[in-house]
Amino acid sequence: MNGFVRLIFLLIGLVGMIGSAIFAALVYPLAGFSDQIQTYSSSNWFMNVMIVVAVLIFFVFFLLFFAAIATKQKVRALHILTPAGDIQLTQTMINSTILHAIHEMNILKQPEVYTKLNSKKQSVQATISGGTIPLSHLPEAGKNLQANVEERLKELLQIEHVSVDIRMEERIPEKRKKNEARVV
Known part of the structure; x- marks a missing residue:
């Protein structure tokens, strides 16, 4: 696995873990973490951050989708x-x-x-x-x-x-x- 693929997987994993933790805290009561998220969710900047995270996740999956389509099998x-x-x-x-x-x-x-x-x-x-x-x-x-x-x-x-x-x-x-x- 080359460095670019590792970087892409690292970014997907990191953004996915952060996004899923925030979305889980919005839906399920997580001790201490949900209360903090609830206080932040009333602020205007929180919604902007959520939109940026959603766009970033969409963009990464968009890149992976077209990278998978564009790759060709190497002729031995x-x-x-x-x-x-x-x-x-x-x-x-x-x-x-x-x-x-x-x-x-x-x-x-x-x-x-x-x-x-x-x-x-x-x-x-x-x-x-x-x-x-x-x-x-x-x-x-x-x-x-x-x-x-x-x-x-x-x-x-x-x-x-x-x-x-x-x-x-x-x-x-x-x-x-x-x-x-x-x-x-």
């Missing part, structure tokens, strides 16, 4: 600096490249790919998990898949720091409900 990408300029490779494109390499080898069923990109270190860490297709030499097939994915990523990204972890597991098929159609 790997930035590669070249002499000609900056190249941005998105995480979605890198994931699709990994999935193409997996489908070529035909070892995993329903593969799930998670990539962690680090632009500063120029590195990619990929974790692949999926159910195995029955093969005779599963460890060797896993090594070949790992080497194939690493080679594809190094070729695509032209970086040396590529790490690929593969987790093969037996997936138990989910039972269909009676009214659920089978997709072929």
Whole structure:
């Protein structure tokens, strides 16, 4: 959380606590505090202060509302600096490249790919998990898949720091409900 967001939350909390204490003292009898508020509420300046607090709370919530609307989700990408300029490779494109390499080898069923990109270190860490297709030499097939994915990523990204972890597991098929159609 950055400093600006902390400041906004601090102001909202402070104004909210003060405002709620004053409004509660107007409605509910709080020992000693309500009597003091009642004496102040008859003065002209008290109503002005209440209007300022209400406008301030409205303004803060107005800012938060439009700040939430205006924010965009940051696109996860790997930035590669070249002499000609900056190249941005998105995480979605890198994931699709990994999935193409997996489908070529035909070892995993329903593969799930998670990539962690680090632009500063120029590195990619990929974790692949999926159910195995029955093969005779599963460890060797896993090594070949790992080497194939690493080679594809190094070729695509032209970086040396590529790490690929593969987790093969037996997936138990989910039972269909009676009214659920089978997709072929």
